[in-house]
Amino acid sequence: MRTIIAMIRFLIRAIWSLVWGLFWTLALSFALVVGVLFFSGKTGSGIDGVSRAAQTVVTQVDAYFHRTGPMLSQGSPSAQEGLATDGHTSTGARWDQATAKVYLDPAMDETFTLAYEEALESWNQTGAFTFQLVTSEEEADILLTEMDDSTVSAAGEAESQTNVLTHRFKRVIVRLNRYYLLNKQYNYSHQRIVNTAEHELGHAIGLDHNEEESVMQSAGSFYSIQARDIEAVRQLYKESE
Ligand SMILES: [Zn+2]
Incomplete structure:
Protein backbone atom coordinates (compact mmCIF):
# COMPACT_ATOMS: atom_id res chain seq x y z
CA MET A 1 0.00 0.00 0.00
CA GLY A 69 -2.92 23.09 -38.81
CA PRO A 70 -5.06 20.19 -39.99
CA MET A 71 -5.79 21.88 -43.31
CA LEU A 72 -2.24 22.69 -44.20
CA SER A 73 -2.77 24.14 -47.62
CA GLN A 74 -5.83 26.21 -46.93
CA GLY A 75 -5.95 29.67 -45.53
CA SER A 76 -8.07 32.57 -44.54
CA PRO A 77 -7.09 36.08 -43.62
CA SER A 78 -9.39 35.97 -40.60
CA ALA A 79 -8.16 33.88 -37.71
CA GLN A 80 -11.64 33.03 -36.39
CA GLU A 81 -12.52 31.28 -39.64
CA GLY A 82 -9.54 29.00 -39.32
CA LEU A 83 -7.94 27.88 -42.52
CA ALA A 84 -10.11 28.42 -45.53
CA THR A 85 -9.72 28.92 -49.24
CA ASP A 86 -10.14 32.63 -48.64
CA GLY A 87 -11.67 35.04 -46.16
CA HIS A 88 -14.54 36.01 -48.40
CA THR A 89 -17.34 37.98 -46.81
CA SER A 90 -20.82 38.06 -48.27
CA THR A 91 -21.46 40.90 -50.71
CA GLY A 92 -25.08 40.02 -51.51
CA ALA A 93 -24.32 41.08 -55.07
CA ARG A 94 -24.58 39.42 -58.48
CA TRP A 95 -24.42 40.34 -62.16
CA ASP A 96 -27.49 41.64 -63.90
CA GLN A 97 -27.72 38.56 -66.13
CA ALA A 98 -26.26 35.09 -65.62
CA THR A 99 -23.29 35.94 -67.80
CA ALA A 100 -20.02 37.86 -67.52
CA LYS A 101 -17.04 38.71 -69.70
CA VAL A 102 -13.71 37.45 -68.41
CA TYR A 103 -10.13 38.31 -69.27
CA LEU A 104 -7.17 36.05 -68.47
CA ASP A 105 -4.05 37.94 -67.42
CA PRO A 106 -1.48 36.85 -70.05
CA ALA A 107 1.39 37.44 -67.60
CA MET A 108 0.37 34.85 -65.03
CA ASP A 109 1.79 31.39 -64.49
CA GLU A 110 0.65 28.83 -67.08
CA THR A 111 -0.59 26.48 -64.33
CA PHE A 112 -3.12 29.13 -63.36
CA THR A 113 -4.12 29.88 -66.97
CA LEU A 114 -4.91 26.18 -67.46
CA ALA A 115 -6.73 25.92 -64.11
CA TYR A 116 -8.86 28.99 -64.88
CA GLU A 117 -9.70 27.66 -68.36
CA GLU A 118 -10.81 24.34 -66.85
CA ALA A 119 -12.81 26.10 -64.13
CA LEU A 120 -14.51 28.43 -66.65
CA GLU A 121 -15.40 25.43 -68.81
CA SER A 122 -16.86 23.58 -65.77
CA TRP A 123 -19.07 26.53 -64.85
CA ASN A 124 -20.16 27.01 -68.46
CA GLN A 125 -21.12 23.34 -68.70
CA THR A 126 -23.57 23.74 -65.81
CA GLY A 127 -25.69 25.96 -68.02
CA ALA A 128 -26.51 28.09 -64.97
CA PHE A 129 -23.95 30.80 -65.72
CA THR A 130 -21.93 31.69 -68.81
CA PHE A 131 -18.42 33.09 -68.77
CA GLN A 132 -17.40 34.64 -72.04
CA LEU A 133 -13.68 35.08 -72.74
CA VAL A 134 -12.66 38.46 -74.16
CA THR A 135 -9.31 39.53 -75.57
CA SER A 136 -8.88 42.89 -73.84
CA GLU A 137 -8.94 43.82 -70.17
CA GLU A 138 -11.03 46.95 -70.84
CA GLU A 139 -14.10 45.10 -72.03
CA ALA A 140 -13.94 42.50 -69.24
CA ASP A 141 -16.23 42.33 -66.21
CA ILE A 142 -13.92 39.92 -64.45
CA LEU A 143 -10.12 39.88 -64.46
CA LEU A 144 -8.50 36.53 -63.69
CA THR A 145 -4.95 36.85 -62.39
CA GLU A 146 -2.50 35.74 -59.71
CA MET A 147 -0.82 37.10 -56.59
CA ASP A 148 2.16 36.14 -54.48
CA ASP A 149 1.24 37.00 -50.93
CA SER A 150 2.55 35.22 -47.85
CA THR A 151 0.96 37.71 -45.46
CA VAL A 152 -2.56 36.43 -46.14
CA SER A 153 -3.36 32.82 -45.39
CA ALA A 154 -5.62 32.55 -48.43
CA ALA A 155 -5.18 30.35 -51.48
CA GLY A 156 -7.17 32.82 -53.55
CA GLU A 157 -9.43 35.82 -53.42
CA ALA A 158 -12.24 37.53 -55.31
CA GLU A 159 -12.23 41.28 -54.90
CA SER A 160 -15.42 42.93 -56.06
CA GLN A 161 -16.69 46.41 -56.74
CA THR A 162 -20.42 46.61 -56.22
CA ASN A 163 -23.07 49.17 -56.95
CA VAL A 164 -24.53 49.53 -53.45
CA LEU A 165 -27.91 50.73 -54.72
CA THR A 166 -28.58 47.96 -57.20
CA HIS A 167 -26.49 45.22 -55.50
CA ARG A 168 -24.95 44.45 -58.85
CA PHE A 169 -21.26 43.79 -59.44
CA LYS A 170 -19.39 46.41 -61.40
CA ARG A 171 -16.12 44.54 -61.62
CA VAL A 172 -14.45 41.54 -59.99
CA ILE A 173 -10.76 40.67 -59.78
CA VAL A 174 -9.97 37.05 -59.01
CA ARG A 175 -6.48 36.17 -57.82
CA LEU A 176 -4.91 32.76 -57.19
CA ASN A 177 -2.13 32.91 -54.60
CA ARG A 178 1.03 31.31 -55.95
CA TYR A 179 2.63 31.51 -52.50
CA TYR A 180 0.47 28.52 -51.51
CA LEU A 181 -0.81 26.97 -54.71
CA LEU A 182 2.55 26.72 -56.50
CA ASN A 183 4.54 25.97 -53.35
CA LYS A 184 5.77 22.34 -53.27
CA GLN A 185 5.58 22.44 -49.48
CA TYR A 186 1.81 22.84 -49.62
CA ASN A 187 1.46 20.04 -52.12
CA TYR A 188 -1.55 21.28 -54.09
CA SER A 189 -2.67 18.86 -56.78
CA HIS A 190 -3.83 20.18 -60.16
CA GLN A 191 -7.41 19.23 -59.23
CA ARG A 192 -7.31 21.28 -56.04
CA ILE A 193 -5.96 24.30 -57.94
CA VAL A 194 -8.85 23.92 -60.40
CA ASN A 195 -11.27 23.58 -57.45
CA THR A 196 -9.84 26.78 -55.97
CA ALA A 197 -10.35 28.56 -59.31
CA GLU A 198 -13.95 27.24 -59.47
CA HIS A 199 -14.48 28.45 -55.88
CA GLU A 200 -13.23 31.97 -56.61
CA LEU A 201 -15.28 32.07 -59.83
CA GLY A 202 -18.25 31.07 -57.64
CA HIS A 203 -17.65 34.25 -55.61
CA ALA A 204 -17.34 36.18 -58.89
CA ILE A 205 -20.81 34.86 -59.82
CA GLY A 206 -22.15 35.98 -56.43
CA LEU A 207 -22.08 32.78 -54.34
CA ASP A 208 -21.17 32.83 -50.66
CA HIS A 209 -19.54 30.19 -48.49
CA ASN A 210 -21.33 27.19 -47.05
CA GLU A 211 -20.26 24.24 -44.95
CA GLU A 212 -21.78 21.52 -47.15
CA GLU A 213 -20.19 19.27 -49.75
CA SER A 214 -19.82 22.16 -52.13
CA VAL A 215 -17.28 24.00 -54.24
CA MET A 216 -18.14 26.97 -52.00
CA GLN A 217 -17.10 25.21 -48.78
CA SER A 218 -14.97 27.74 -46.88
CA ALA A 219 -12.42 25.20 -45.68
CA GLY A 220 -12.13 24.32 -49.25
CA SER A 221 -10.76 23.17 -52.54
CA PHE A 222 -11.76 19.59 -51.73
CA TYR A 223 -14.86 19.74 -53.91
CA SER A 224 -15.48 20.76 -57.49
CA ILE A 225 -18.86 22.15 -58.62
CA GLN A 226 -21.71 20.11 -57.08
CA ALA A 227 -25.41 19.87 -57.93
CA ARG A 228 -26.23 22.13 -54.98
CA ASP A 229 -23.87 24.80 -56.36
CA ILE A 230 -25.61 24.79 -59.74
CA GLU A 231 -28.95 25.10 -57.93
CA ALA A 232 -27.59 28.02 -55.86
CA VAL A 233 -26.62 29.89 -59.05
CA ARG A 234 -30.05 29.19 -60.60
CA GLN A 235 -31.74 30.58 -57.46
CA LEU A 236 -29.51 33.66 -57.46
CA TYR A 237 -30.32 34.51 -61.09
CA LYS A 238 -33.94 33.36 -61.11
CA GLU A 239 -35.44 36.85 -61.53
CA SER A 240 -33.31 37.67 -64.55
CA GLU A 241 -34.78 34.84 -66.65
ZN1 LIG B 1 -14.24 31.74 -50.60
Missing part, protein backbone atom coordinates in the same frame (compact mmCIF):
# COMPACT_ATOMS: atom_id res chain seq x y z
CA ARG A 2 2.73 2.37 1.04
CA THR A 3 4.69 1.80 -2.13
CA ILE A 4 1.61 2.53 -4.23
CA ILE A 5 1.03 5.85 -2.47
CA ALA A 6 4.71 6.68 -2.82
CA MET A 7 4.53 5.86 -6.53
CA ILE A 8 1.45 8.03 -7.06
CA ARG A 9 3.14 10.87 -5.20
CA PHE A 10 6.22 10.49 -7.31
CA LEU A 11 4.13 10.50 -10.50
CA ILE A 12 2.19 13.63 -9.51
CA ARG A 13 5.43 15.38 -8.64
CA ALA A 14 7.00 14.35 -11.96
CA ILE A 15 4.01 15.56 -13.99
CA TRP A 16 3.90 18.80 -12.01
CA SER A 17 7.56 19.59 -12.59
CA LEU A 18 7.16 18.71 -16.27
CA VAL A 19 4.21 21.12 -16.69
CA TRP A 20 5.99 23.78 -14.65
CA GLY A 21 9.19 23.33 -16.64
CA LEU A 22 7.30 23.58 -19.94
CA PHE A 23 5.57 26.74 -18.76
CA TRP A 24 8.87 28.38 -17.84
CA THR A 25 10.53 27.29 -21.07
CA LEU A 26 7.69 28.86 -23.09
CA ALA A 27 7.60 32.02 -20.94
CA LEU A 28 11.38 32.49 -21.13
CA SER A 29 11.51 31.85 -24.90
CA PHE A 30 8.69 34.35 -25.39
CA ALA A 31 10.49 36.97 -23.28
CA LEU A 32 13.74 36.26 -25.11
CA VAL A 33 12.21 36.68 -28.61
CA VAL A 34 10.35 39.83 -27.53
CA GLY A 35 13.62 41.13 -26.07
CA VAL A 36 15.58 40.41 -29.25
CA LEU A 37 12.90 42.12 -31.37
CA PHE A 38 12.80 45.10 -29.02
CA PHE A 39 16.57 45.59 -28.89
CA SER A 40 16.79 45.23 -32.67
CA GLY A 41 15.07 48.61 -32.56
CA LYS A 42 12.54 47.73 -35.28
CA THR A 43 9.51 47.92 -33.02
CA GLY A 44 10.19 51.36 -31.57
CA SER A 45 11.37 52.47 -28.14
CA GLY A 46 9.87 52.48 -24.67
CA ILE A 47 6.91 50.44 -23.47
CA ASP A 48 5.22 50.84 -26.89
CA GLY A 49 8.15 49.09 -28.51
CA VAL A 50 7.92 46.21 -26.04
CA SER A 51 4.20 45.74 -26.61
CA ARG A 52 4.64 45.95 -30.38
CA ALA A 53 7.40 43.33 -30.17
CA ALA A 54 5.16 41.10 -28.04
CA GLN A 55 2.31 41.51 -30.53
CA THR A 56 4.58 40.59 -33.44
CA VAL A 57 5.62 37.38 -31.70
CA VAL A 58 1.99 36.43 -30.90
CA THR A 59 0.93 37.10 -34.51
CA GLN A 60 3.82 35.07 -35.93
CA VAL A 61 3.20 32.11 -33.60
CA ASP A 62 -0.53 32.25 -34.39
CA ALA A 63 0.15 32.36 -38.14
CA TYR A 64 2.57 29.45 -37.79
CA PHE A 65 0.02 27.23 -36.10
CA HIS A 66 -2.63 28.16 -38.63
CA ARG A 67 -0.38 27.23 -41.49
CA THR A 68 0.59 23.89 -40.01
Whole structure:
Protein backbone atom coordinates (compact mmCIF):
# COMPACT_ATOMS: atom_id res chain seq x y z
CA MET A 1 0.00 0.00 0.00
CA ARG A 2 2.73 2.37 1.04
CA THR A 3 4.69 1.80 -2.13
CA ILE A 4 1.61 2.53 -4.23
CA ILE A 5 1.03 5.85 -2.47
CA ALA A 6 4.71 6.68 -2.82
CA MET A 7 4.53 5.86 -6.53
CA ILE A 8 1.45 8.03 -7.06
CA ARG A 9 3.14 10.87 -5.20
CA PHE A 10 6.22 10.49 -7.31
CA LEU A 11 4.13 10.50 -10.50
CA ILE A 12 2.19 13.63 -9.51
CA ARG A 13 5.43 15.38 -8.64
CA ALA A 14 7.00 14.35 -11.96
CA ILE A 15 4.01 15.56 -13.99
CA TRP A 16 3.90 18.80 -12.01
CA SER A 17 7.56 19.59 -12.59
CA LEU A 18 7.16 18.71 -16.27
CA VAL A 19 4.21 21.12 -16.69
CA TRP A 20 5.99 23.78 -14.65
CA GLY A 21 9.19 23.33 -16.64
CA LEU A 22 7.30 23.58 -19.94
CA PHE A 23 5.57 26.74 -18.76
CA TRP A 24 8.87 28.38 -17.84
CA THR A 25 10.53 27.29 -21.07
CA LEU A 26 7.69 28.86 -23.09
CA ALA A 27 7.60 32.02 -20.94
CA LEU A 28 11.38 32.49 -21.13
CA SER A 29 11.51 31.85 -24.90
CA PHE A 30 8.69 34.35 -25.39
CA ALA A 31 10.49 36.97 -23.28
CA LEU A 32 13.74 36.26 -25.11
CA VAL A 33 12.21 36.68 -28.61
CA VAL A 34 10.35 39.83 -27.53
CA GLY A 35 13.62 41.13 -26.07
CA VAL A 36 15.58 40.41 -29.25
CA LEU A 37 12.90 42.12 -31.37
CA PHE A 38 12.80 45.10 -29.02
CA PHE A 39 16.57 45.59 -28.89
CA SER A 40 16.79 45.23 -32.67
CA GLY A 41 15.07 48.61 -32.56
CA LYS A 42 12.54 47.73 -35.28
CA THR A 43 9.51 47.92 -33.02
CA GLY A 44 10.19 51.36 -31.57
CA SER A 45 11.37 52.47 -28.14
CA GLY A 46 9.87 52.48 -24.67
CA ILE A 47 6.91 50.44 -23.47
CA ASP A 48 5.22 50.84 -26.89
CA GLY A 49 8.15 49.09 -28.51
CA VAL A 50 7.92 46.21 -26.04
CA SER A 51 4.20 45.74 -26.61
CA ARG A 52 4.64 45.95 -30.38
CA ALA A 53 7.40 43.33 -30.17
CA ALA A 54 5.16 41.10 -28.04
CA GLN A 55 2.31 41.51 -30.53
CA THR A 56 4.58 40.59 -33.44
CA VAL A 57 5.62 37.38 -31.70
CA VAL A 58 1.99 36.43 -30.90
CA THR A 59 0.93 37.10 -34.51
CA GLN A 60 3.82 35.07 -35.93
CA VAL A 61 3.20 32.11 -33.60
CA ASP A 62 -0.53 32.25 -34.39
CA ALA A 63 0.15 32.36 -38.14
CA TYR A 64 2.57 29.45 -37.79
CA PHE A 65 0.02 27.23 -36.10
CA HIS A 66 -2.63 28.16 -38.63
CA ARG A 67 -0.38 27.23 -41.49
CA THR A 68 0.59 23.89 -40.01
CA GLY A 69 -2.92 23.09 -38.81
CA PRO A 70 -5.06 20.19 -39.99
CA MET A 71 -5.79 21.88 -43.31
CA LEU A 72 -2.24 22.69 -44.20
CA SER A 73 -2.77 24.14 -47.62
CA GLN A 74 -5.83 26.21 -46.93
CA GLY A 75 -5.95 29.67 -45.53
CA SER A 76 -8.07 32.57 -44.54
CA PRO A 77 -7.09 36.08 -43.62
CA SER A 78 -9.39 35.97 -40.60
CA ALA A 79 -8.16 33.88 -37.71
CA GLN A 80 -11.64 33.03 -36.39
CA GLU A 81 -12.52 31.28 -39.64
CA GLY A 82 -9.54 29.00 -39.32
CA LEU A 83 -7.94 27.88 -42.52
CA ALA A 84 -10.11 28.42 -45.53
CA THR A 85 -9.72 28.92 -49.24
CA ASP A 86 -10.14 32.63 -48.64
CA GLY A 87 -11.67 35.04 -46.16
CA HIS A 88 -14.54 36.01 -48.40
CA THR A 89 -17.34 37.98 -46.81
CA SER A 90 -20.82 38.06 -48.27
CA THR A 91 -21.46 40.90 -50.71
CA GLY A 92 -25.08 40.02 -51.51
CA ALA A 93 -24.32 41.08 -55.07
CA ARG A 94 -24.58 39.42 -58.48
CA TRP A 95 -24.42 40.34 -62.16
CA ASP A 96 -27.49 41.64 -63.90
CA GLN A 97 -27.72 38.56 -66.13
CA ALA A 98 -26.26 35.09 -65.62
CA THR A 99 -23.29 35.94 -67.80
CA ALA A 100 -20.02 37.86 -67.52
CA LYS A 101 -17.04 38.71 -69.70
CA VAL A 102 -13.71 37.45 -68.41
CA TYR A 103 -10.13 38.31 -69.27
CA LEU A 104 -7.17 36.05 -68.47
CA ASP A 105 -4.05 37.94 -67.42
CA PRO A 106 -1.48 36.85 -70.05
CA ALA A 107 1.39 37.44 -67.60
CA MET A 108 0.37 34.85 -65.03
CA ASP A 109 1.79 31.39 -64.49
CA GLU A 110 0.65 28.83 -67.08
CA THR A 111 -0.59 26.48 -64.33
CA PHE A 112 -3.12 29.13 -63.36
CA THR A 113 -4.12 29.88 -66.97
CA LEU A 114 -4.91 26.18 -67.46
CA ALA A 115 -6.73 25.92 -64.11
CA TYR A 116 -8.86 28.99 -64.88
CA GLU A 117 -9.70 27.66 -68.36
CA GLU A 118 -10.81 24.34 -66.85
CA ALA A 119 -12.81 26.10 -64.13
CA LEU A 120 -14.51 28.43 -66.65
CA GLU A 121 -15.40 25.43 -68.81
CA SER A 122 -16.86 23.58 -65.77
CA TRP A 123 -19.07 26.53 -64.85
CA ASN A 124 -20.16 27.01 -68.46
CA GLN A 125 -21.12 23.34 -68.70
CA THR A 126 -23.57 23.74 -65.81
CA GLY A 127 -25.69 25.96 -68.02
CA ALA A 128 -26.51 28.09 -64.97
CA PHE A 129 -23.95 30.80 -65.72
CA THR A 130 -21.93 31.69 -68.81
CA PHE A 131 -18.42 33.09 -68.77
CA GLN A 132 -17.40 34.64 -72.04
CA LEU A 133 -13.68 35.08 -72.74
CA VAL A 134 -12.66 38.46 -74.16
CA THR A 135 -9.31 39.53 -75.57
CA SER A 136 -8.88 42.89 -73.84
CA GLU A 137 -8.94 43.82 -70.17
CA GLU A 138 -11.03 46.95 -70.84
CA GLU A 139 -14.10 45.10 -72.03
CA ALA A 140 -13.94 42.50 -69.24
CA ASP A 141 -16.23 42.33 -66.21
CA ILE A 142 -13.92 39.92 -64.45
CA LEU A 143 -10.12 39.88 -64.46
CA LEU A 144 -8.50 36.53 -63.69
CA THR A 145 -4.95 36.85 -62.39
CA GLU A 146 -2.50 35.74 -59.71
CA MET A 147 -0.82 37.10 -56.59
CA ASP A 148 2.16 36.14 -54.48
CA ASP A 149 1.24 37.00 -50.93
CA SER A 150 2.55 35.22 -47.85
CA THR A 151 0.96 37.71 -45.46
CA VAL A 152 -2.56 36.43 -46.14
CA SER A 153 -3.36 32.82 -45.39
CA ALA A 154 -5.62 32.55 -48.43
CA ALA A 155 -5.18 30.35 -51.48
CA GLY A 156 -7.17 32.82 -53.55
CA GLU A 157 -9.43 35.82 -53.42
CA ALA A 158 -12.24 37.53 -55.31
CA GLU A 159 -12.23 41.28 -54.90
CA SER A 160 -15.42 42.93 -56.06
CA GLN A 161 -16.69 46.41 -56.74
CA THR A 162 -20.42 46.61 -56.22
CA ASN A 163 -23.07 49.17 -56.95
CA VAL A 164 -24.53 49.53 -53.45
CA LEU A 165 -27.91 50.73 -54.72
CA THR A 166 -28.58 47.96 -57.20
CA HIS A 167 -26.49 45.22 -55.50
CA ARG A 168 -24.95 44.45 -58.85
CA PHE A 169 -21.26 43.79 -59.44
CA LYS A 170 -19.39 46.41 -61.40
CA ARG A 171 -16.12 44.54 -61.62
CA VAL A 172 -14.45 41.54 -59.99
CA ILE A 173 -10.76 40.67 -59.78
CA VAL A 174 -9.97 37.05 -59.01
CA ARG A 175 -6.48 36.17 -57.82
CA LEU A 176 -4.91 32.76 -57.19
CA ASN A 177 -2.13 32.91 -54.60
CA ARG A 178 1.03 31.31 -55.95
CA TYR A 179 2.63 31.51 -52.50
CA TYR A 180 0.47 28.52 -51.51
CA LEU A 181 -0.81 26.97 -54.71
CA LEU A 182 2.55 26.72 -56.50
CA ASN A 183 4.54 25.97 -53.35
CA LYS A 184 5.77 22.34 -53.27
CA GLN A 185 5.58 22.44 -49.48
CA TYR A 186 1.81 22.84 -49.62
CA ASN A 187 1.46 20.04 -52.12
CA TYR A 188 -1.55 21.28 -54.09
CA SER A 189 -2.67 18.86 -56.78
CA HIS A 190 -3.83 20.18 -60.16
CA GLN A 191 -7.41 19.23 -59.23
CA ARG A 192 -7.31 21.28 -56.04
CA ILE A 193 -5.96 24.30 -57.94
CA VAL A 194 -8.85 23.92 -60.40
CA ASN A 195 -11.27 23.58 -57.45
CA THR A 196 -9.84 26.78 -55.97
CA ALA A 197 -10.35 28.56 -59.31
CA GLU A 198 -13.95 27.24 -59.47
CA HIS A 199 -14.48 28.45 -55.88
CA GLU A 200 -13.23 31.97 -56.61
CA LEU A 201 -15.28 32.07 -59.83
CA GLY A 202 -18.25 31.07 -57.64
CA HIS A 203 -17.65 34.25 -55.61
CA ALA A 204 -17.34 36.18 -58.89
CA ILE A 205 -20.81 34.86 -59.82
CA GLY A 206 -22.15 35.98 -56.43
CA LEU A 207 -22.08 32.78 -54.34
CA ASP A 208 -21.17 32.83 -50.66
CA HIS A 209 -19.54 30.19 -48.49
CA ASN A 210 -21.33 27.19 -47.05
CA GLU A 211 -20.26 24.24 -44.95
CA GLU A 212 -21.78 21.52 -47.15
CA GLU A 213 -20.19 19.27 -49.75
CA SER A 214 -19.82 22.16 -52.13
CA VAL A 215 -17.28 24.00 -54.24
CA MET A 216 -18.14 26.97 -52.00
CA GLN A 217 -17.10 25.21 -48.78
CA SER A 218 -14.97 27.74 -46.88
CA ALA A 219 -12.42 25.20 -45.68
CA GLY A 220 -12.13 24.32 -49.25
CA SER A 221 -10.76 23.17 -52.54
CA PHE A 222 -11.76 19.59 -51.73
CA TYR A 223 -14.86 19.74 -53.91
CA SER A 224 -15.48 20.76 -57.49
CA ILE A 225 -18.86 22.15 -58.62
CA GLN A 226 -21.71 20.11 -57.08
CA ALA A 227 -25.41 19.87 -57.93
CA ARG A 228 -26.23 22.13 -54.98
CA ASP A 229 -23.87 24.80 -56.36
CA ILE A 230 -25.61 24.79 -59.74
CA GLU A 231 -28.95 25.10 -57.93
CA ALA A 232 -27.59 28.02 -55.86
CA VAL A 233 -26.62 29.89 -59.05
CA ARG A 234 -30.05 29.19 -60.60
CA GLN A 235 -31.74 30.58 -57.46
CA LEU A 236 -29.51 33.66 -57.46
CA TYR A 237 -30.32 34.51 -61.09
CA LYS A 238 -33.94 33.36 -61.11
CA GLU A 239 -35.44 36.85 -61.53
CA SER A 240 -33.31 37.67 -64.55
CA GLU A 241 -34.78 34.84 -66.65
ZN1 LIG B 1 -14.24 31.74 -50.60
